[in-house]
Amino acid sequence: MRGLIRGSGATGTGRDLRVDLFRGLALFSIFVDHIPGNRLGELTLRNIAFCDATEAFVLLAGYAAGLAYGAALDRRGWLFAAASLLRRAGALYVAHIFLFVVFAAQVGYSAGLLDNPAYLDELHLDPFREQPYVALLQALLLRYQPAFLDILPLYIALLVLLVPALPLLRRPVLLLALSAVLYAAARLLDLNLPNWIDGGWFFNPFAWQLLFLAGAVLGYAPPGPDGRRGIPPAVPYRGWLVGGCVALLAFGAVAMLVAFEAPEWLALVPEQVGVVLTTIDKSALHPLRLVSILALAYLLGHAVPRDAAWLRGRPAAPFLLMGQHGLPVFCTGIFLSFLGRLALEQSDRGPMQLAVNLAGLAALVAVGAVAAWYRQRGEPAGGGRAAARAAGLPVPASSSTTAA
Amino acid sequence: MVMARLPGMLLLVALLAPAARAETRACISPPELLDAGAPLPATVRAVAGRSLRILVVGGISVLGPGTSGPEAAWPARLQALLAARRPGVAFEVVVRGRRGINTAEAGALLAEEMAKAPAQLVLWATGTVSAVRGLEVDEMVEALNTGLDAVKAAGADAVLIDPQFSRFLRANANVDPYLDALRLVAAAHQVPLLRRWDLMRYWAETEQVDLERAPKPERVAATDRLNDCLAQAMAALLRAGAAEARDQLRN
Numbered sequence: 077m078r079g080l081i082r083g084s085g086a087t088g089t090g091r092d093l094r095v096d097l098f099r100g101l102a103l104f105s106i107f108v109d110h111i112p113g114n115r116l117g118e119l120t121l122r123n124i125a126f127c128d129a130t131e132a133f134v135l136l137a138g139y140a141a142g143l144a145y146g147a148a149l150d151r152r153g154w155l156f157a158a159a160s161l162l163r164r165a166g167a168l169y170v171a172h173i174f175l176f177v178v179f180a181a182q183v184g185y186s187a188g189l190l191d192n193p194a195y196l197d198e199l200h201l202d203p204f205r206e207q208p209y210v211a212l213l214q215a216l217l218l219r220y221q222p223a224f225l226d227i228l229p230l231y232i233a234l235l236v237l238l239v240p241a242l243p244l245l246r247r248p249v250l251l252l253a254l255s256a257v258l259y260a261a262a263r264l265l266d267l268n269l270p271n272w273i274d275g276g277w278f279f280n281p282f283a284w285q286l287l288f289l290a291g292a293v294l295g296y297a298p299p300g301p302d303g304r305r306g307i308p309p310a311v312p313y314r315g316w317l318v319g320g321c322v323a324l325l326a327f328g329a330v331a332m333l334v335a336f337e338a339p340e341w342l343a344l345v346p347e348q349v350g351v352v353l354t355t356i357d358k359s360a361l362h363p364l365r366l367v368s369i370l371a372l373a374y375l376l377g378h379a380v381p382r383d384a385a386w387l388r389g390r391p392a393a394p395f396l397l398m399g400q401h402g403l404p405v406f407c408t409g410i411f412l413s414f415l416g417r418l419a420l421e422q423s424d425r426g427p428m429q430l431a432v433n434l435a436g437l438a439a440l441v442a443v444g445a446v447a448a449w450y451r452q453r454g455e456p457a458g459g460g461r462a463a464a465r466a467a468g469l470p471v472p473a474s475s476s477t478t479a480a
Numbered sequence: 481m482v483m484a485r486l487p488g489m490l491l492l493v494a495l496l497a498p499a500a501r502a503e504t505r506a507c508i509s510p511p512e513l514l515d516a517g518a519p520l521p522a523t524v525r526a527v528a529g530r531s532l533r534i535l536v537v538g539g540i541s542v543l544g545p546g547t548s549g550p551e552a553a554w555p556a557r558l559q560a561l562l563a564a565r566r567p568g569v570a571f572e573v574v575v576r577g578r579r580g581i582n583t584a585e586a587g588a589l590l591a592e593e594m595a596k597a598p599a600q601l602v603l604w605a606t607g608t609v610s611a612v613r614g615l616e617v618d619e620m621v622e623a624l625n626t627g628l629d630a631v632k633a634a635g636a637d638a639v640l641i642d643p644q645f646s647r648f649l650r651a652n653a654n655v656d657p658y659l660d661a662l663r664l665v666a667a668a669h670q671v672p673l674l675r676r677w678d679l680m681r682y683w684a685e686t687e688q689v690d691l692e693r694a695p696k697p698e699r700v701a702a703t704d705r706l707n708d709c710l711a712q713a714m715a716a717l718l719r720a721g722a723a724e725a726r727d728q729l730r731n
Contacts, residue, residue: 335667
């Protein structure tokens with residue numbers, strides 16, 4: 077299996093395995109968190125932090141996009157990079173519509189099992205039953221996003237937003253300043269894309285773009301004087317910054333644990349302080365959620381050395397494979413979570429819990445392995461890319477399975 | 481061995497069954513789910529004054545749909561349980577619920593009712609409609625923050641009630657963010673939360689009441705039983721909250 081992992085051979089290759097590892101972990105967490113009633117979900121990040129796997133996924137997706145499309149921008153120009161971004165967004169759109177059809181079928185299937193149509197009528201859960209044609213149209217317009225199908229539309233919107241922002245990767249301060257202005261506008265003016273049923277998108281792309289673009293800035297490696305790409309510059313180590321990040325994450329952990337495990341302790345703080353906790357919204361990425369994930373990334377980036385030996389060890393391998401092939405693994409994970417929910421609807425006892433999580437993990441690793449194998453087979457033999465680069469020839473853009 | 485014991489066991493079951501059916505069966509719940517975690521001072525004062533008015537607001541579930549009759553709905557069962565326990569106190573339970581109302585609409589209903597005739601205890605069941613329709617979590621939280629502040633300002637106690645558990649709902653709607661938000665809101669305002677979702681899940685897992693798996697002919701009986709269990713759980717939660725309030729008064 078480890079032979080399929082890119083950049084795992086010699087140390088000192090350009091690929092940052094830490095990013096792949098944490099992306100793999102985030103992808104598996106998203107699968108787990110998309111199955112309510114899954115006991116493994118009690119062990120994921122959301123229980124001890126203001127942020128969860130969604131923030132990690134968006135940040136790392138931004139990182140991968142900055143790396144891949146930034147490189148495409150420098151080698152082939154904006155038009156080419158923009159076209160590949162839109163092609164990727166199109167692929168995601170098709171995947172989303174496919175998953176939407178799966179969702180509709182799932183609701184129909186479990187409604188049939190329920191044998192209690194009165195209950196369904198009460199819930200109004202099924203817009204298909206009420207207005208099927210309108211529901212279909214709204215889904216195509218991304219204005220109708222059923223439960224658990226809200227991350228892909230966000231991802232699509234973020235990739236489209238990256239098209240005009242791409243040239244600004246070379247001027248990161250300006251890019252982040254503009255991005256912060258849009259974020260503030262989204263939060264203060266309730267700027268959001270519309271939702272058919274009520275309000276706006278569950279994940280407001282105008283707010284979440286700040287995290288995505290921060291990731292893109294971190295992932296972009298400017299070409300050096302010799303035209304070769306270096307390692308993306310890291311945020312330098314500062315004692316006070318580490319202290320601040322630790323304090324922030326500790327505060328988040330205490331707040332979450334107290335609120336859910338010992339709520340009576342909140343009686344010790346003024347009611348207004350407690351109410352602030354209730355207003356930490358995920359929809360428009362509350363600032364505390366934003367800084368929490370950035371703090372976590374900063375600490376992990378400095379705690380785990382780039383060339384840590386365990387990154388090349390056996391336990392890390394499955395997650396590296398998943399992380400290196402984010403798109404197919406993500407879409408498969410969302411699809412498998414439908415099956416997982418149906419399985420837990422039948423029985424949510426121990427054996428089924430174990431079966432769902434093990435089968436899910438195995439399937440996601442298998443998807444990563446197949447994608448890696450396919451990519452290896454498709455590459456020119458004998459380090460063709462390196463040879464082409466050395467000869468100053470154009471190098472093909474990153475494979476479609478790895479970028480963003 | 482087993483065969484020899486069987487007739488004896490059947491006899492025992494036959495003897496016990498009629499008696500068990502005649503009176504209310506206790507529902508078994510995990511004690512931590514019946515812990516109020518916050519005091520109910522206004523309720524204690526009202527009970528000491530021998531008259532407690534309870535206002536129940538929420539969606540369709542407070543009306544006890546699918547039960548054998550209005551007296552089997554959980555608010556009516558709660559009133560009966562309270563009256564049996566404290567005969568000298570006049571308990572009045574007022575139910576205001578409508579099918580499919582969201583938290584903000586329930587908040588408006590609550591304010592209207594409190595202006596008409598103040599209650600000393602408000603039981604607010606909410607979250608299902610928001611979760612099912614995917615309404616914004618922060619809108620639900622804002623409506624709750626406003627509503628709970630108003631109840632407190634009126635000198636009354638509040639108890640929140642989270643959505644009803646259902647495997648179907650769990651598989652087809654993203655309920656968790658709404659459940660988490662309700663727990664946070666209850667903790668922040670220090671009001672008790674009846675964790676109906678976890679309670680009903682426990683009752684289903686322990687095969688005490690499982691509405692979704694009840695065969696059609698037994699559905700009404702199962703719904704009655706569910707409402708009875710909910711009333712028992714609420715009564716236990718109120719007792720715990722009242723005990724906390726008395727402890728605070730003593731200290």
